[in-house]
Structures are given as structure tokens and as C-alpha cells.
Amino acid sequence: MRRRIYWLVPDLASARRTMDDLLLARIGESHIHFIARDGAELTGLHAANLLQSSDIVRAAQSGLVIGGAVGMLCGVGLALLGPLLDSTPQWGLVGALAIAGGLFGAWSASMIGASTPSHRLLRFMPAIERGDYLLMIDVPRGRVDEIEDRLAALHPEAHLEGVEPGIPAFP
Structure with missing residues (x-):
């Protein structure tokens, strides 16, 4: 260290x-x-x-957490809406949207952090x-x-x- x-x-x-x-x-x-x-x-x-x-690293970390959480919430919402449209919930959406949200959040927040x-x-x-x-x-x-x-x-x-x-x- x-x-x-x-x-x-x-x-x-x-x-x-x-x-x-x-x-x-x-x-x-x-x-x-x-x-x-x-x-x-x-x-x-x-x-x-x-x-x-x-502050690019700090911003990317924050964006990863926030984007992952938002993606997970959207995935849960869509998975719970799934039985209304289809016969089974699509729980795979939760993980996929959490990962996609985290990556997008980290990327977009790092663009802001690079200028701070x-x-x-x-x-x-x-x-x-x-x-x-x-x-x-x-x-x-x-x-x-x-x-x-x-x-x-x-x-x-x-x-x-x-x-x-x-x-x-x-x-």
C-alpha cells in the first residue's frame, strides 16, 4: 500500500x-x-x-451503483409485469437490466467526472x-x-x- x-x-x-x-x-x-x-x-x-x-473514478463508482439499482428496479417491474402479458415471470430480466444499467450509469457518470x-x-x-x-x-x-x-x-x-x-x- x-x-x-x-x-x-x-x-x-x-x-x-x-x-x-x-x-x-x-x-x-x-x-x-x-x-x-x-x-x-x-x-x-x-x-x-x-x-x-x-473525479472520474469516484463518479464511475457512483454511476455503477445507481445505474445498477435503477436497472434492477426496472427488471423487477418488468418481471412482475410478465405474468400479465405472458404465462411466466422473466426473472432473467432483473440481472440483465441491472448489469446494463450499471454499465450505462458508470459510463455516463464517468463522462461527467472527467470534467470535474x-x-x-x-x-x-x-x-x-x-x-x-x-x-x-x-x-x-x-x-x-x-x-x-x-x-x-x-x-x-x-x-x-x-x-x-x-x-x-x-x-
């Missing part, structure tokens, strides 16, 4: 030096993510992708809009203190903004 460390870095030069120091500390580039305001320079930095900067900033990052938005760079580092649980101490010693201009207790494996 990894933990995500958040740092605010004041400018591009400092962000590049911080990334170099993290690479020297053997943190892989795929575990270092930067977010900056729109139009900001990110050359030489590993920019956060859509999964890390938006991550709820985890909302507290950093004022600083990002001022021009700071948000650095997110995913490190093994045992290295959190080591990395925090290293960055605090090498980059006094940067500010530790906290540690997220656990992050999903893929974003």
Missing part, C-alpha cells in the same frame, strides 16, 4: 529540482505527479493524468491558481518520513500539505 504525499512548490525551477531530487531518492517517475494552473509550463515534469486530477476536479484536490485550488505547483508523490508506507525529511531539508521553499492515508492502486 502506498501513501500519497502532497507538497506545494512555488515555481517551475523549484518543481524541476524537486523532481530531480525525488528521482535521485529512487522514487519512480510514474509515482511523481504535478498539477499546475491552466497554461502553466510543465516541461521536464511528470504531469498528473486524468485519473489523478479529476478531484474532490481530494479542491483544497489546493487557490494555491494552484496563484501559480504554485502541486506535487503528489506516491511512496511506500515505510518511506513517508524519509521522503518528507529529505524534501524539507533540500527544499525549504516548498510546503508539506499532508499525507493521504491510502491511495488506490491504479490512479
Whole structure:
């Protein structure tokens, strides 16, 4: 399990030096993510992708649950209506519509979530809009203190903004 460390870095030069120091500390580039305001320079930095900067995963999960529930309710309604139109209830519709509803709900909600900033990052938005760079580092649980101490010693201009207790494996 990894933990995500958040740092605010004041400018591009400092962000590049911080990334170099993290690479020297053997943190892989795929575990270092930067977010900056729109139009900001990110050359030489590993920019956060859509999964890390938006609410796409959270929205897809919600859409899956809601869509599956609505699909299941529609399936139950149709299955109970079946004996009025036919001789036997069609209980297979319940599962089929629950799956179809869940898939449609996840897809449609993820389209909305892709355009919504991550709820985890909302507290950093004022600083990002001022021009700071948000650095997110995913490190093994045992290295959190080591990395925090290293960055605090090498980059006094940067500010530790906290540690997220656990992050999903893929974003």
C-alpha cells in the first residue's frame, strides 16, 4: 500500500529540482505527479493524468451503483409485469437490466467526472491558481518520513500539505 504525499512548490525551477531530487531518492517517475494552473509550463515534469486530477473514478463508482439499482428496479417491474402479458415471470430480466444499467450509469457518470476536479484536490485550488505547483508523490508506507525529511531539508521553499492515508492502486 502506498501513501500519497502532497507538497506545494512555488515555481517551475523549484518543481524541476524537486523532481530531480525525488528521482535521485529512487522514487519512480510514474509515482511523481504535478498539477499546475491552466497554461502553466510543465516541461521536464511528470504531469498528473486524468485519473489523478479529476473525479472520474469516484463518479464511475457512483454511476455503477445507481445505474445498477435503477436497472434492477426496472427488471423487477418488468418481471412482475410478465405474468400479465405472458404465462411466466422473466426473472432473467432483473440481472440483465441491472448489469446494463450499471454499465450505462458508470459510463455516463464517468463522462461527467472527467470534467470535474478531484474532490481530494479542491483544497489546493487557490494555491494552484496563484501559480504554485502541486506535487503528489506516491511512496511506500515505510518511506513517508524519509521522503518528507529529505524534501524539507533540500527544499525549504516548498510546503508539506499532508499525507493521504491510502491511495488506490491504479490512479
